[in-house]
Amino acid sequence: MAKAKKEIKTVQDFSKFVRWFWILFSGGILLAILIFLLASWGVFGEMPDHTQLENPRTNLATEIISSDGKTLGKFYFKDNRTPVNYNELSQDLVDALIATEDVRFHEHSGIDARSTLRAFFFLGGKGGASTISQQLSRQLFVGVASPNTISRLTQKIKEWVIATRLERQYTKEEIMAQYFNIYDFGNNGDGIRSASSIYFDKEPKDLSLKESAMLVGMFKNSSLYNPRRNPIGVKNRRNVVLAQMEKYGYITEAVKDSLQKTELDLKYTPQSHRDGIATYFRGYLDGFMKDWIKENPKPDGTKWNLYNDGLKIYTTIDSRMQKYAEDAVQQHMPRLQAEFFHQNTPERNPTAPFLDLEKEEVEALMKRGMRQSERRRHMKYDLKKSDKEIEASFYKPTQMSVFAWKDGKPSEIDTIMKPIDSMRYYKSFLRTGMMSMDPQTGHVKAWVGGMNYRHFQYDMVKQGKRQIGSTFKPFVYTTAIDQLHYSPCDVFPDVPFCIEANKYGNPEEWCPRNSNGATDYGGTRTLKNALANSVNTITARLIDKVGPQPVVDLAKKLGIESEILPVPSIALGTPDLSVYEMVGAYSTFANKGVYTKPVMVTTIEDKNGTILYQFKPETRDVISEETAYVTVKLMEGVTQSGSGARLRGKGKDAYRADFREVVTGYPYEFTNPIAGKTGTTQNQSDGWFMGMVPNLVTGVWVGAEDRAAHFKSITYGQGAAMALPIWGVYMKSCYADETLNISKAEFEEPKELSINVDCTKAIEDVIDDKTDDTPDDLDFN
Template identity: 80%
Template sequence: MAKTKKGQKETQDFSKHIRWFWKLFIGGILAILLIFLLASWGVFGEMPDHTVLENPKTNLATEIISSDGKTLGKFYFNDNRTPVSYDDLPQHLVDALIATEDARFHKHSGIDAIGTLRAAVFLGSKGGASTISQQLAKQLFHRRENANVIQKLSQKVREWIIATRLERQYTKEEIISQYFNIYDFGNNADGIRSASRIYFNKEPKDLDVKESAMLVGMFKNSSLYNPRRNPVGVKNRRNVVLAQMYKYDYIDKKLKDSLQNTELDLDYSPESHREGIATYFRGYLDGFMKEWIKNNPKPDGTKWNLYNDGLKIYTTIDSRMQKYAEDAVQQHMPRLQAEFFHQNTPDRNPTAPFLELDQSEIKDLLNRSMKQSERWRHMKYDLKKSDKEIEESFNKPVQMSVFAWVDGQASEIDTIMKPIDSMRYYKSFLRPGMMSMDPQTGHVKAWVGGMNYRHFQYDMVKQGKRQIGSTFKPFVYTAAIDQLHYSPCDEFPDTPFCIEAGKFGNPEEWCPKNSGGSYGGQRTLKNALANSVNTITARLIDKVGPQTVVDLAQKLGVESEMLPVPSIALGTPDISVYEMVGAYSAFANQGVYTKPVMVTNIEDKNGTILYQFKPETRDVLSEETAYVTVKLMQGVTEGGSGTRLKHTWAVNQPDYKEVVTGYPYGFTNPIAGKTGTTQNQSDGWFMGMVPNLVTGVWVGAEDRAVHFRTITYGQGAAMALPIWGLYMKSCYADETLNISKEDFVAPENLSINIDCSKETNDTGDDSDKKTPDDLNF
């Protein structure tokens, strides 16, 4: 009997333990459910609702897109992110991610039960349990940095909940693409598109297997596995990814082994506001967009954010032509600068780089520049320094990086220099400005505002305006053709000529001289323009009047101030490259002015069109007048200062020990153009046209006192024309651009004689015309 009672007691005690087990088990389940429920209600922190999950907030860079579909650059503050769709991701990139981060991605609904159990049993020593969906949840909605254990646990619960919601909200493919788009790969590489462009200079769809493996390897920790700072670690991590791809049968052993033995083969192409292609154009576009945003609010009345809203700006710039333009500048400017430095050594020019200035004038110039500098503004208004303190700082040597041409390449040199001396150093550099445009559509194809945006940010296409010299003369000739029906074959005496005081409001008698002071014989208008004869240009403006010429130039799009005085005939106004290219385009476009266009469309991140340009055109000249003017300007390249475009040669630089090969142009197609050189050779211009492309080039220094001493190197034909020639050779070599080699279209009923076969052969000195043997360019 006692034995039975003892057995019953043992049975009851065991049952009691079972009941407690089930109570604890069920209680634990209920507790976990309660924790999840409380977390879903936001007790442990705000949870994203359905609308937020549907449109997660991420900062998207504004993308600048060329006419040929390439990304020219982006506007962003911190996040250089441009999303791509799943279809733009190569399959091996997706495979690498799944094999490395979440092998059962397609088998779970946000939480990997097997992985979670394994992580719990082995305390994470055999791998974590975070799925791609959980990692996306963490990236989108919270971070765990500097959190304690309780916070980390609560955040982990929130990750699980958000992950399951994401799985219900999105397809597996959309989750993959979002994860690639959200991740920060370092070095301003936000998202897979920026990462592939910055590290390999290609679009994601063009990545190969080993490149995909490297980028996926960075998901572990992009700060630690940074290919620029830790290439060995990144290579090892990449090889782990390749091993995982082999483990899950995405690649075979032979491919794995061969790829693991390769280097990273980076093609690092940083994306910043001061680097890359079309930097000066992007600088202009920044101002354009801010003005557009000011006048075009969102539907809800708020302002667009240029740096975060993911706008797409479709431009007229052709990335190929832009590159050819920048290459032409990079090829010509170091050679021109080398010659300038050669002529301006302290022995040859004690006031180098200035000419015509004494030491007191140079000091005044530098002091004015000092007070206009960003350094002065920062110290005076931000740091509240006195003028004396600021001036003293300009005369203390400091470490700095300065621009230099090194072996023909734009480079930076680390040095120690006084800021005031660095200002003088920078003033010694010659700078270019160049714009190229389709005259029929007005589409600007290339825009080069300088040679290095990091060190010379002032844009010499639209922002800068300089004296234009003889490139203004075609406006005078056009007015004479239009008003007086002159022919290119009409002759005028090349003799001294004056416009008396009082005529056209001129206070003094004006008697322009030809270069060199030589005259003689009769010249046709074609010959006179080709040789830029000043006296004949003066005779023409005397006949049509300065106001007529000013009115014409304004109709052709020149907005800069132009005084209606006789001297305007020789190019005294300051006008931008942008205005000049627009004006010349009307000649190539049969007398129709088309306002230059840079932006065709603006879209939001969803592809909704926010802006679409409307062309602005106006008839300015008859087809006949425009065509006759073009024929006049063809004479410049057939027998005038632009003749070198039709030849090739190699010449010696007399002061150098080596022979430098001249630029080989050898164009055979019709080209209309005009060179220009201002007083003292401070500005060199060339305007060149073919039927479907008009390009203007200016070269000069910041200050007019910095220039070549003689016209041999200082004329437009030596400073600016070579850039045009190099650019056009590249454009013609690229047959996909379809740049015209045909003649300009003649009007059907041409009444003005353009056949000057009996043209006089008289020649006279000209500020623009030199023979090949006079030049090394």
């Protein structure tokens, strides 16, 4: 009986234990549910609602896209982030992330129960438990873990809740894409798109296996595993990722072993507002977009944010042609600069780099530069310094990095220099501006506003305006053709010519001379020969026949917005105009007399692809097709027998060790029709070349910041030596790239042509004057 009672008590005790187990178990589940409910209700802190889950608050950079689909650069303040879709990720990226961070990613619904229990029982000693969804919820909504244990626990609960919500809201592919997009990989690599471009100069879909493994390895801690500062640690971390991929069957052991022995092979390509391709164009675009934003608010009335709203700006710039243009500048400018330095040593020129100035004039010029400098503005308005303190600071040696050409490439030199000396140093550098445009569409294909945006930020394409010299003469010839029906074959006497005082408002008699004061006049020239050799006297004779005002009126119709005084001297190119204006004007000749306003932006979209802006072409008829064609035939003479004839030259350039060019020939060898015009100002401070083929018009200017800094003689100071070589190198690259389809054809002749353009039978009394822009044999000795 006692035994039976004992057995009954044992059963009762066990039943009580089972009952309490189920009570505790159910209570635990209910408690967990309650905690989840409390978290979802926001008791432990604010939780994202449905709208926030659909549209997480992430800063997205504005992307600048070329006409051939390449990213030229971005506008961003802190986050250089451009999102990608799942199908834009390489499979290796996806496999590496799953193998390393969340091997059961496709099996759970936001929380991996097995990993969570393991982390709980082993207190995290055998790996963490955060799924990709949890990590994404932390990045988007929860934030950095708190050092406080209680706070850390509530944060973890919020992670779990948000992770399950994300799993219901998005597909697995969308979650993974968001995870790659949100992470900061360091060095302005916000998101996988920026990171793959910065570290490997690739799109995410093009990343190799080892490159994918390196970037996934950085998810552990991008500050610690920074490939620029800690390449050994990053390599070790990459190898861990490769080992994980082998462990879970994504790669073989042989592949793992092979790749673990390789180096990182970075191709570091920094992305900043001062680095990369088309920097000057991006500088112009920044102003364009700010003006557009002022005039085009969002539907709710607020303003677009250029740096955070993820706009997409589709431009006309062709990334290939832009690169060829920048390469041409960097090929020619260091050679020209080396010769400029050679001629302007203190021994040869005590006021170097300035010519024709007295010491007092140079000092006045430098003081004016001080007053206009950014240093003075900063010290006066930001630091509230007195004028005396500001001036004294210019004479105090300071550590700085200055620009230099090194081995033919732009570089920086760390030095100690007085700011006043650095100003003088920078004024000794020749600058350049170049723009290339399709004359039919108005699409600008290349834009180079200078040599190096980090050190020379003033844009010499649209912002800067300089005297244009003989490149203005085609406007005079065009007016004469249009009004008087002149032919390129018409003959004019090559004799001195004057326009009397008070005619056209000119206070004194104007008697222009040909270049270098040539006096051996005589004989005759056709208009084609006169323009080819930039004969000043014949150009003066033409503007006297048509009058300055009609020439100014034509220039305005051709898109010239700068002021031009209607005086006879404009015939020789006295106005200050921009490269942008000149390319637009010359394009009218190539476009059969129709002016097309240059276009840089075709479309602007928001982050969802909604079109916010689409350009409308602006065109107008300016001159007849016949007049435009006759002008083109005139300018073909420039490259056939005039100052641009070196474009037809053969041979190779040789270079001295200091990169000064020794010309043994001109290595362009163009055989196709080219219309163009060189331009040189009176004291050789500005060199121009405008070149045209049927579907591309390109203008180049070269000169120093101050007009008092220039070559002493026309040998180097003419447009044919300063600017034309950039055009030649650029066009050779464009022609070598057959995908661009740059025309080598003849300019199309009008169906009805009443003006004779075939001058083979005309009397050509060619005089070997040293006329403006006539090429000389270059001699460096």
